[in-house]
Amino acid sequence: MDDNGQQSVAPAHTHRVRRERDGWDGQPTSPSRASTATGALITCMESLLESILDRLSEGKEISISWESRRSLHSRNGESRRQELRFPGRSLSEGQKFARILLILQLSHDALVSGTILTKRNIFYQHQDLFDNQRVVDELVDDLALTLGVNRDDLNIVASAKGLVHGPMTIRLHDGTAIDASLGDTGTPIPVARSISAVDYSSIRWVLVVEKDAIFRTLSSSQFWRTSTVGPGLIITASLLAKGYPDLTTRSFLHLIHEQRLEMPIFVLTDFDPDGVNIFRCYRFGSDALAHESTAYNPGVRWLGVRARHVHDFDTALKNHPPPIEGPSNGSQSSASSRASIASTTSRDPICRLTSRDRKAVKWTLEKAFVRYSEDPEMVWLRRELQVMLMMGIKAEIQWLDDAGNITEWLDRNIAVILSSDSPF
Numbered sequence: 001m002d003d004n005g006q007q008s009v010a011p012a013h014t015h016r017v018r019r020e021r022d023g024w025d026g027q028p029t030s031p032s033r034a035s036t037a038t039g040a041l042i043t044c045m046e047s048l049l050e051s052i053l054d055r056l057s058e059g060k061e062i063s064i065s066w067e068s069r070r071s072l073h074s075r076n077g078e079s080r081r082q083e084l085r086f087p088g089r090s091l092s093e094g095q096k097f098a099r100i101l102l103i104l105q106l107s108h109d110a111l112v113s114g115t116i117l118t119k120r121n122i123f124y125q126h127q128d129l130f131d132n133q134r135v136v137d138e139l140v141d142d143l144a145l146t147l148g149v150n151r152d153d154l155n156i157v158a159s160a161k162g163l164v165h166g167p168m169t170i171r172l173h174d175g176t177a178i179d180a181s182l183g184d185t186g187t188p189i190p191v192a193r194s195i196s197a198v199d200y201s202s203i204r205w206v207l208v209v210e211k212d213a214i215f216r217t218l219s220s221s222q223f224w225r226t227s228t229v230g231p232g233l234i235i236t237a238s239l240l241a242k243g244y245p246d247l248t249t250r251s252f253l254h255l256i257h258e259q260r261l262e263m264p265i266f267v268l269t270d271f272d273p274d275g276v277n278i279f280r281c282y283r284f285g286s287d288a289l290a291h292e293s294t295a296y297n298p299g300v301r302w303l304g305v306r307a308r309h310v311h312d313f314d315t316a317l318k319n320h321p322p323p324i325e326g327p328s329n330g331s332q333s334s335a336s337s338r339a340s341i342a343s344t345t346s347r348d349p350i351c352r353l354t355s356r357d358r359k360a361v362k363w364t365l366e367k368a369f370v371r372y373s374e375d376p377e378m379v380w381l382r383r384e385l386q387v388m389l390m391m392g393i394k395a396e397i398q399w400l401d402d403a404g405n406i407t408e409w410l411d412r413n414i415a416v417i418l419s420s421d422s423p424f
Contacts, residue, residue: 061086065082065084163215264299266414365386
């Protein structure tokens with residue numbers, strides 16, 4: 001019963017379904033263990049739906065106990081439960097209840113039939129109920145939070161946005177085999193829940209790149225095969241705005257880490273506020289989906305671009321400035337025009353922080369580093385942002401090509417980290 005004497009039909013915290021770890025070790029997932037976890041979730045949903053129908057048949061108001069990501073406490077990741085009623089105290093409350101009920105039913109049907117739904121399809125098939133795509137996205141994530149499971153456990157996923165390229169074979173539960181080495185544009189990353197086995201035998205490292213242009217350059221040149229540190233896997237989630245990773249890509253990386261703890265996973269981003277936050281999202285999870293068990297990934301390392309990389313290159317240019325080309329072409333080389341990063345003539349792909357950049361850095365330092373604030377890597381990231389502010393500059397990944405050869409830089413820096421015990 002809630003405070004107003006109404007019966008709450010949502011499962012309590014003690015009845016939440018907790019996700020079992022399937023056989024993510026490169027071997028086929030045990031059908032019995034996978035079906036047990038899914039069966040428990042289906043039972044939970046059916047109990048909830050039956051309770052709702054019973055209350056409706058009795059002509060009584062329904063109240064469900066609901067959790068929202070918006071109420072997540074930024075420090076401890078816990079949320080406050082709220083009572084959601086139908087018909088409700090307002091039109092918007094009744095509408096929200098109807099939306100949740102539909103998503104719950106669709107998820108139940110997908111689990112029973114073994115099919116996968118996309119959030120985009122839910123929106124387009126029910127546009128009369130949902131105002132926009134974001135409403136569907138938020139309610140699906142909130143339903144997973146309320147039930148105590150990961151979003152993928154609902155068999156509702158986002159459309160594929162991540163790409164993978166390299167000598168990896170992925171086998172799905174439906175018998176399909178995906179060869180990620182084919183072509184030169186990458187293969188869409190499948191939902192982790194659909195994967196039964198992965199062949200890692202030819203992979204020594206994983207590189208996640210922020211930008212699509214860099215991913216395509218490395219893929220077309222087959223860096224994953226020609227690298228001097230051995231064959232590896234290249235991944236990007238750059239189809240999303242500003243390169244921030246989607247849950248499917250993060251879950252895939254989490255799967256890799258769980259199956260191969262020794263496999264190094266590197267992240268390459270711009271040296272700017274977004275770049276630092278993109279790495280933070282891969283390593284510690286997003287603030288919005290902090291409750292997801294795949295959010296925290298201790299296997300991820302930030303390869304660069306970092307403050308010391310920019311500083312070292314600037315120092316090298318000061319000590320050994322490139323020759324100025326003759327007057328025949330009427331201009332200096334692009335490298336000589338950037339002889340000092342600290343100079344006022346600095347320009348893309350290295351340039352000064354804008355006022356927006358400075359505000360973003362300060363906001364991140366004040367707000368976004370609350371969770372895991374004592375973690376050594378989080379402390380180190382704070383220092384990187386503080387140095388960025390002091391240097392007053394930012395650098396794009398493309399700068400690595402201008403500074404030399406990006407593949408040589410990658411080989412050198414990956415080798416350094418592989419030979420070091422430090423995660424930094």
